[in-house]
Amino acid sequence: MKLVVTGTRGIPNIMGGVETHCEELFPRIAAKGIDTTIIRRKSYVHDSLSEWKGVKLLDIDTPKKKSFEAIIHTFKAILKAKALKADIVHIHAIGPALLTPLARLLGMKVVFTHHGPDYDRDKWGFAAKTMLKLGERMGTMFANDVIVISNVINDILVRKYHRKDCHLIYNGVPEPEICDYPEYFTELGIEKGKYILGMCRFVPEKNLHHLVEAFSKIDTKGCKLVLAGDTDFEDEYSKHLKKIAREHGVVLTGFIKGKKLHSLLTHARCFVLPSSHEGLPIALLEAMSYHLPVIVSDIPANLEVGLKKDVYFQVGNIKELTDKLRKNIDQPYLPINYDMSKYNWDNIAEQVSEIYQKYIK
Structure with missing residues (x-):
């Protein structure tokens, strides 16, 4: 069986939730003996790899323009998949899913993973939101199999498109790498x-500006705020966020992975996610795997994780977020043991591979 994956910027070490998902999932898929190729967007790639952990990597030139790079890349990737004689094209996210009918017309089976209703993201204008909604429709209606990463998304597809055979397969999280990095x-x-x-990522719907504002209102008792991440496209929002963060003494790490990120997760006293939009946030699951107390907005995707009621605050309510930050700093640190069993990547890879097995010739 030959599998080609598109809809992601690429792997490894490329920023984004879909990218993290693919980085964990597809080496495990390749290890099951499935010939797996990920087609990457060349503008995001900072290596010369042709293979990584058993996954073949192909790079395609696409313009780095947030409004149409995904669709151009996906179009080229599907044509490349046909040339590679792929049996299955696995498309990630609703924008790229717009081209699901093309892959089907070319005779390939399509598995579509819906990572979240991206048309709800604050950064998109009317035209982009319309195209994303159309992508969701095309992927849901024409893919051979649809994977959803949360019940929230599954309910959307049942309600809007009456598709009732979607596979609920959660995002996963790897085993925590507890480490020190004093330097x-x-x-x-x-x-x-x-x-x-x-x-x-430093994008409007993550509401990091709310976190900075809330943190600036409390007696921090020597505690600092660290923001790990960056943006794909430097815009007015990301520039403003960085400006106000520096003005309030916030520590900005930039995009990090590996030992730097693991050390920050190992020794934080709390993790905060104030988003107005998520699919199923890998960053939250990662923080939970390190037993961190968390403070998160009460959007449906975060509520689905099933945390205790007192860790949630009303999305956009800066006063409520401020009060929860103050309470966390005033109290002694207490690690929390979460049930992470349903977020096991090995189990997730097995579930996904079972979908592929239906199409073995």
């Missing part, structure tokens, strides 16, 4: 257990 902490000017961590 990095010295570089950042932070101490173990004396910082609150935010970790995501």
Whole structure:
């Protein structure tokens, strides 16, 4: 069986939730003996790899323009998949799913993973939102199999398109890598257990500006706020966020992975995710795997994780977020043991591979 994957910017070490998902999933798929190729967007690639952990990597030139790079890349990737004689094209996210009918017309089976209703993201205008909604429709109606990462998304597809055979397969999280990196902490000017961590892309719907504002209103008692992440496209929002963050003494790490990120997760006193939009946030699951107390907005995707009621705050309510930050800093640090069993990547890979097995010739 030959599998080609598109809809992601690429792997490894490329920022984004879909990218993290693919980085964990597809090496496990390849290890099951499935010939797996991921087609990457060349503008995001900073290596010369042709293979990584058993996954073949092909790079395609696409313009780095957020309004149409995904659709151009997917069009080229589907044509490449046909040339490679792929049996299955696995399309990730609703924008790229717009071209599901093309892959079907070319005789390939399509598996579509819906990572979330991206048309709800604040960064998109009317035209882009319309195309994303059309992509969701095309993927849901024409894919041979549809994977959803949360019940929230499944309910959307049942309600809007009456598709009732979607496969609910959650995002996963790897085993935590507990580590120390004192040199990095010295570089950042932070101490173990004396910082609150935010970790995501710097885009409007993540509401990091609310976190900065809320943190600026409390007596931090020497505790700092660390924001790990960056943006794909520097725009007015990301520039403003970085400006106000620096003005309030927030530590900005930029995009990090590996030992730097693991050390921050190991020694944070709390993780905060104030988003107005998520599919099923891998960053939250990752923080939970490190037993961190969390403070998260009460959007449906976060509620589905099933945390205790008192960790949620009303999305956009800065006063409520401020009160929860203050309470966290005032109390002694207490690690929390979460049930992470349904977020096991090995089990997730097995579920996905079972879908592929239906199409073995």
